[in-house]
Amino acid sequence: MTEHIPTTHELETPTAIQVVDLVRDYPRPRTSLFQPAPVVHALRGVSLEIKQGERFGIVGESGCGKSTLLRLIAALDRATSGHVIVEDTDITRLPERRLRSLRENLQLVFQDPMSSLDPRMRVRDIIAEPLVVQGHPASGERVRELLEAVGLSADAGDRYPHQFSGGQRQRISIARALAPRPRILIADEPVSALDVSVRAQVLNLISDLVDELDLTLVFVSHDLSVVKHVCDRVAVMNAGQIVETGYTGDVYAAPQHPYTQRLVSAIPTLQRALSGATTADLLAKGESA
Amino acid sequence: MILRLIERTGVFLVSLAVSSILVFAFMAVLPGDPARVALGVNASDEAVAELRRQFGLDRPLPTQYFDWLGGLLHGDLGTSYVSKVAIGPQVFDRLQVTLWLVVAGMIIALAVAAPAGTVMAARHRKISGLALSAFSQVGVAVPAFLAGILLIVVFAVRLGWLPANGWTPPAQDPAMFVKQLILPALSLGLVQGAVLTRYVRSAVLDVLREDYLRTARAKGLRPFQALWRHGLRNAAVPVVTVLGLQLATLLIGAVVVERVFVIPGLGSLLLDGVSNRDLLLVQDVVMVLVLAVLLVNFLVDLLYVALDPRLRTA
Amino acid sequence: GSGTSSGSSPGGDQNLSIGLVAEPASLDFTTTDGAAIPQVLLGNVYETLVKQDDSGKIVPSLAKSWTVSPDRKTYTFDLVDNAKFTNDKQFTANDAVFSINRVKTAWTTSLKAAMDVVSQAKALSPTQLQVTLTKPSNDWLFRMTTRIGAMFSESGVSALATAPVGSGPFKFSKWNRGDSIVMVRNDSYWGAKPYFQQVTLKYFKDATALNNALLTGTINVIGTVQAPEALSQFTSNDKYQVIEGTTNGEVLLSFNNSLPLFKDVRTRQGIRMAIDHKALLDTCWAGRGKLIGSMVPPTDPWYEDLTGVAPYDLAKAKSLLQASGAAGKTLRLRLPTLPYTTSCGQVVKSQLEQAGLKVAIDQLEFPAAWLTTVFKNADYDMSIIAHVEPRDLGAVFNAKYYTRYDDPTLQGYLAAADSGDEAAQVDNMKKAARRLSEQAAGDWLFLLPNLMVADKSVKGLPTNAITENFDLSKLAR
């Protein structure tokens, strides 16, 4: 698929996450007692390899299975078949009690700034939750440190989530994810619900933290331009499959798969618009391809 | 659609079977020996034993259960231990009476609740809406039997317009039937109507906040037209649920009204059965009530499908 | 179909509608206990050989006359020759023999015991019956006026519970269960024909509903007033007549005499003296009823006013209870769920507590729960119930009954009364009644009144209700 030739440096970098032929079927509610329940093939055999320290993007349209893939990587859901190997451990079928190291090393940031924080908990307790659960001493010190790291004042800890704006909530989510000092940060559409100005703030924050803490980032978005800005490499998903993987610049500039081509051309950009592109142009390329 | 029907029917039948076991088991643990109650306290033990044998109460419980169930399936509800008459026709008669009452009550309740609730929701910030709300709040707070007593005092005893109590089958004297039905149906219906009004109100309020109602108005429908054409059917879905539940409660809740108005319905049959320890009768009545409730829920389920195309799995 | 016949015009001239309280569960009093069935059927559908008149005297019915042998063990009855059952069979001495024997064989209720004294019943001719007793018994002939004396047709006992066949002035017509029983005049009755063509007995569980039914003209007569307080609305209205007389229903505050506490006569007397009967009657039954002081209603020949035996005296009551050690103890007053018990129980509790007892009321569903718990198992300390059977003194106060009252002296008086002649009977019964009162075997709160309200036009309603049956044949307009 990708024509990029790996450098020796890349080959030497250890793998953070490896996904092998992952399949996940969801049963739909039965319509009949006599026939087998229909299934949704959310993932139809996905394979990936993400190197340590990499910023890896996943793009695809709604319902293509991005979140499902992330849930499986985070062992929040069970695969129908296939394997997920995180830092040399096959976590696919590990029981919950043996996932402790995964829970410490891999954390998530979610899309919805409204529903990703428990409205009945103080921000302090939200951020400390992973620490408490994993038996770390939940010192106020660490919470203050984390709040500061995401650019919130220390007194924010005493307040409740609804007292914050969307962007600030997303910062709280990030602080929570960073609490157990993970090595891998997974972000599922973390900026899709935010305004442009706030989006820029949050993207900057994630970028800075990934650099500072030397994290592996898996970043999911439906917006190819965002992924292009944040990530080094990208996988394009469509209908439960990965149709193209490559360096973001390459994929963006010269999409190989017809789906990717359609996707790229459909993105309206200011530059193109100002140089006279119309709505018809958004369609044209994809259709011709 | 068909599949859903089959599935619902399956659930209905299984529920019915489980209920029958529950009801039977419950009766089995009820203290008080039916034979002894029937014979009086000083009856000799032999006489009691003889009667138990006659009724088949000496057989193992599973045998008794299956016999009973078998009878039920053939429409034979057995013979009362106490009155020694067939229970089936009796229960059927009483059920008819209660059904008349409940249905009339329900119609009154709906006739009150549908317009009142809609108006309350549509004008929930206006004086008229608030006044109606307050009125329904008070209605909900009045026990049905108290409403019945008040109605009797005013319309039967003081004004003498309607009979205070009693029951005449419609076939015997339709005019009298109607006259005697009015007050009990009102006391049942007004109170239930007040309860229902609140559900209608909140269902309509919910619908009023829906986007599609705004779409309808953006098309050029006036607020009331939009509510009528697009809102009511959607509001009906939650209301139907409540209606189903209410109908269930009414069937047995009518017992109090039956008492106040001296109506020979299923409720009073049940109370008599309990106090006479006419166990088989109680068992049958409870089973019929449960059947009625399950049946109503079953129908409500189907009604949903008629109301809401989203439930029609293709 | 179910339902009642009548709404707006319960009357018509030939029709009458009577409101009653307790609906029978079955029509068969040979196997089902309770007062409701004989109230309807006895005397109206079934007749007895002899019956009681208004003053309590035993008079002829299906027997024109009878003689008693000198040893008072053999009774010979001359029967009427023109009585006919509603199944068109003639009433003969054979039916009488059949009926008497059947009590011993087929009856299952406790009352059948009254027939144990009969050693043989024989038809001397179609109109002559001879009954031989094992020992003289005054009580036996009296019992023959009650339900066990009912005469059945040999070929009419197949469906007693639903289709009674008798020789009386009325025929059972229809039963709308849960609502009413309809009786129609037996036009081929051998005696004086009743006035009303059809009498409907309507049952009301609720006292207020019963009153309302009369007020709105659904019924013509309230057979038993259960809400005496509400009577004023009828007394003040000249459309109605109110009848007040006596019954056989002694409202008894019973003690469980088998308990150590109640074995002490001071406890029993203390309780009797702690109760202000006048105040009690006034508060819980609107002052309607009669204070009797023992187990005998004024309509019995051996009645004496015994209210003076244990007069209300709070101070004395307190000291008696103190002396017996009952003071401060908690007694369970287990009440059946009936209007007068619920009402009077609260007064009894309040009054006893003023005398230093603690009383815990708990209600048992009547009949089932109360019968099993109190009546059969005697699992109670005190209870209240009206004993409505006639001449039931002996039946109530003995060691086997729920009162668990074991008193050989009393039994001696009773035996003497049963076997002696008329004068001896009266004398011994008086002694027995006084003994009960002095020993405080229970406390007789009051005698239930016979309270009826009816449309002014209804005639022939009995002042006193001393028999088991409600005689419909004398009613007229």
Place this chain on the structure above:
Amino acid sequence: MALVSDVDLTVGAGERVGLIGESGSGKSLTALSILGLLPEDVRAGGSVRLDGVDHELVGADERRMSRVRGRDIAMVFQEPMTALNPTMRVGDQIAEAMLIHKTLAKPAARTAAADLLDRVQLPAETLRAYPHQLSGGQRQRVVLALALANDPALLICDEPTTALDVTVQALVLDLIVRGVVDRSSALLFITHDLAVVATVCERVLVMYGGRVVEAGPVAEVFTRPRHRYTEGLLAASDLETTSRRLTTIPGNVPPAGRFPSGCVFRTRCAHATALCEETPPWTGSETEGFACHHPAGVGND
């Protein structure tokens, strides 16, 4: 409390105008007030006039407004998933739009509905479908068909594609533009996506804090922004920048009613001075101009 104030906007016949601004800046309220569909506890003041309608729209009674809605002005809402009645067939919902205004009789309305569906590239079977059987993009196209049913003089679209995928968005945007161009209707297009506005519209209005802070032709505003807010927005949405860090606007959008007096943007503006405590006057013409004391591109920048 004033949620939106001093908004003046003019849309010429056949013109496509964009209204942009961050969430909570009052775009939807502006649109709804034109249609007279504001939430109950919100009231509009001022004046809205439509060519061909001889009365004032603000404060007009329901009877008169309902004649205008759906016929002269139509609207496409943001949420395609909830904008359609779930218990009514799609065809009936479209036909209804024509029947209400008696533009067509019943049988004709049905064929017209099929025709409309065809124009938004949906098969005729869609007529008999219920909304839940359609995808988000399909539903939004139904809503569009419904809005175009009576050839409105003005079509208002409130973020019609935010809930859709890019490829579907492309299709819907194209259908909207074609729809209004074919009918030479005016379009008021609300979005927070600058690129979309630039692609769809000819002219743009920038809103912040319930006020229009800048207006002008798309090419003008997006290449030479004058208001500092517009400038900030453009910078923040530029993901093409080669540096890892994006330019941001400091701070957050205040909640409704908490905007500062004077220039609403001054609390987040790097150029704010004491002067900004006074409401900046509108500089320029009715269709083109800005309201800023320290506009960009003047030299001190």
Place this chain on the structure above:
Amino acid sequence: MKRLNPSLIAGGVIVAVIVLMALVSFVWTPYDATLVTPASRLLEPSWSHWFGTDKFGRDVLSQIMVGSRTTLFVGVVAVGVAAVIGVPLGILAAMVRRWPSEVIMRANDLLLAFPALLLAIMFGAVFGASTLTAMVAIGIASVPSFARVIRSGALQVMRTEYVLAARAAGRQPFPIALRHVLPNVTSLITVQASVSFAIAVLAEAALSFLGYGTPPPTPSWGRMLQESQEFLFTAPRLAIFPGIAIAIAVLGFNLLGDGLRDRFDPKLEDRR
């Protein structure tokens, strides 16, 4: 800020008054509520007896005061039983997999087929009529509505990303139920509880009317109403006072429920 709405205030005040009345009745009532005093029977309302006296000469006001204890007891027991069974059941049904959940909800529906009054009468027959048994029965009959409401609320909570985040942090199901689900359905529980309370009060009144409720002489509004029946024409006030007390109590709890519902309603909330 959340606004206090009129229903909430009115409901709160009524309920507070009832609770206060019940508390005061433990230490003080104008008269002994159960003392029979024949001399003062059926007195009209006056300065010494504000609400008059009943046929036993008992002070009606005192009885109403003590009766409020019964009313609260009834509600607390019924709602307590319903909540203690219904809430965990609802949460469980939301958290377990589809099949067990389906079974729980079906069993729940089945219980719905045994209406409150029916259960209460049958319980009364088995365990003896007392306020407690009646109310346990009413409570059990209210389990389904609790379980349903809580389940749908809990399902919503289970779908939120903060639950996913908690799982990702390593929280086990039980702590999630306790720390995340339960706190977030408390508003639903409160609303449902106040509504069930009102229903229980009505049910107790109906049962007392039928003779299956609170046994005498414990004052209960329902029984007062039942006892007052024979005085409907001569002393209607005996029916009016307890009748109004019942109506006001039910009104109070319903208003409280409505008020809480409005207060917790996200649709009304996010306008602010």
